[in-house]
Amino acid sequence: MDELCSVVSLEWRTSKVFELTVERNGVEFTPGDSFAIFAGDGNESRPYSVASGTDEPTLRFLIQQLPDGIVSNYLSELRPGDKIRLSEPFGWFHPGKNTSDEPLVFIATGTGIAPFLSYLRAYPDKGPVVCLYGVRYFEDALDLDFLKSSCDVRLVISREDGHIYHKGRVTDLLPSLDLLAGTHFYLCGLDAMIDDVSAWLEGTGGIDFSHIHREVFFHAPS
Amino acid sequence: MLHLDREDWVKTSDGDSRGYIQPQRLDELWFHTGTNCNLRCPFCLEGSKPGDNRISFLTLEDVRPFITEALELGVKNFSFTGGEPFVNPDMVRILDLALTHRSCMVLSNATEPLMNRINEVLPLINKPNDLSFRVSLDFPNPEKHDEGRGKGNFRRSLNTLGRLHSFGFHVSIARLIANGEDVEAVNREYVPFFESAGLPADLRIVAFPDFFPPDSLPEIPQITENCMTSYLNAEQRDEMMCNFSKMIVKKNDRAGVYACTLVDDDHDYDLADTLKESMEVRVMLKHHRCYSCFAYGASCSEVS
Numbered sequence: 097m098d099e100l101c102s103v104v105s106l107e108w109r110t111s112k113v114f115e116l117t118v119e120r121n122g123v124e125f126t127p128g129d130s131f132a133i134f135a136g137d138g139n140e141s142r143p144y145s146v147a148s149g150t151d152e153p154t155l156r157f158l159i160q161q162l163p164d165g166i167v168s169n170y171l172s173e174l175r176p177g178d179k180i181r182l183s184e185p186f187g188w189f190h191p192g193k194n195t196s197d198e199p200l201v202f203i204a205t206g207t208g209i210a211p212f213l214s215y216l217r218a219y220p221d222k223g224p225v226v227c228l229y230g231v232r233y234f235e236d237a238l239d240l241d242f243l244k245s246s247c248d249v250r251l252v253i254s255r256e257d258g259h260i261y262h263k264g265r266v267t268d269l270l271p272s273l274d275l276l277a278g279t280h281f282y283l284c285g286l287d288a289m290i291d292d293v294s295a296w297l298e299g300t301g302g303i304d305f306s307h308i309h310r311e312v313f314f315h316a317p318s
Numbered sequence: 319m320l321h322l323d324r325e326d327w328v329k330t331s332d333g334d335s336r337g338y339i340q341p342q343r344l345d346e347l348w349f350h351t352g353t354n355c356n357l358r359c360p361f362c363l364e365g366s367k368p369g370d371n372r373i374s375f376l377t378l379e380d381v382r383p384f385i386t387e388a389l390e391l392g393v394k395n396f397s398f399t400g401g402e403p404f405v406n407p408d409m410v411r412i413l414d415l416a417l418t419h420r421s422c423m424v425l426s427n428a429t430e431p432l433m434n435r436i437n438e439v440l441p442l443i444n445k446p447n448d449l450s451f452r453v454s455l456d457f458p459n460p461e462k463h464d465e466g467r468g469k470g471n472f473r474r475s476l477n478t479l480g481r482l483h484s485f486g487f488h489v490s491i492a493r494l495i496a497n498g499e500d501v502e503a504v505n506r507e508y509v510p511f512f513e514s515a516g517l518p519a520d521l522r523i524v525a526f527p528d529f530f531p532p533d534s535l536p537e538i539p540q541i542t543e544n545c546m547t548s549y550l551n552a553e554q555r556d557e558m559m560c561n562f563s564k565m566i567v568k569k570n571d572r573a574g575v576y577a578c579t580l581v582d583d584d585h586d587y588d589l590a591d592t593l594k595e596s597m598e599v600r601v602m603l604k605h606h607r608c609y610s611c612f613a614y615g616a617s618c619s620e621v622s
Contacts, residue, residue: 140369141371142368166369167369187407305436305437309437310433312430
């Protein structure tokens, strides 16, 4: 059954991305799960991956405001105390689910970092994890200090010079990965990045596709 | 069902007795998994789009009693359509249950939702019954296909088809028929694409006429009782989907039994709460899509 949850806070993290924190109401979830969040009383909803850890008292979501986004624009105007409707958690993209101690590689772009933040917050002692994280501008890198303290994060910036980080695309860093036997790769973000990374891993990298786990944002043509 | 005696249900606008099918059997049961879809195709006969919950996600618990009842009625096959079925969180669990009893077919766009869950889907090859996928490749032209379905989606669907085929699943494609086209010539244009994805050149292609978006009211001839015997023989009447098929649709937290896959935008075709009750109801050929079945023998089924 859907839950009515109170908004705890809404914080803009970049010029286009805000973090929405809502009451948890005892809901159990697994890192990587999504919740459908509804715009008001209507039928429109969008799935958002939870970014918070499983021990936290609230649910946190990283939401990109889209120019014509019915749901993201509605959510961006919420105030503390407002009620929103959430589905039960659901999903099949669960970082680390199929492994015990095998190495993990996380590859994300933009707000696709959310399920990995949830995993790292839920399992601070598990590892090792390498995380390739692609953003357009440095300010788009979410929770970078936390990521640095939690895993081997390798930031890639596509549209800005002047930083110590690699300028380009996450695919540029794929040859630098140690493709150790048993490694599972978890990919979350835009379809083009995930198609490119999957093709490289399966082709050049020789990785069996059962070790490649995808969570693609659904961007519908208008 | 209050509408069953209503004048416009049983009579055409000209006052003639409306043509109908009295269902004979239940060979096939369809489940509408929900109108939520990752794509927003302008020609979608369901009008599905992202976040669209006009028809809700069916859950495993919604489906379970209908599977039990359908088995009692001798069903041969379960089929699933949306929206995009793999957007539905319960889809793989539903298939796991259904495949325990009968073969299943899923209509999918084979893009991100299915690609994301491919590792969940592949173990279904070990179920006791066959799972097949029918994937939409609207035109044998990637650019034209992507105009409606989004950039890169022809290639994604084709790659997913190839992967499913390589693992032993049955696959086929669905496409649109253009007015006056040479069906066989258009089908041949798909062959190089099939071969590039490791698919057989003679892959089954199911071509459909334009069914128009939901709530459309195109002007079509009305089907009278007399038409059913003047233009169709007994075998043709027998092959109409509503004679041997039903679809489960969930709206407003209630799962109901609809007459077929093409009429869920018309509440009059919500026939009953149970399959047994629905089998007693005459299906009046009132919907504009009924004419496509009547005139062209269109059928979503792969059973008949």
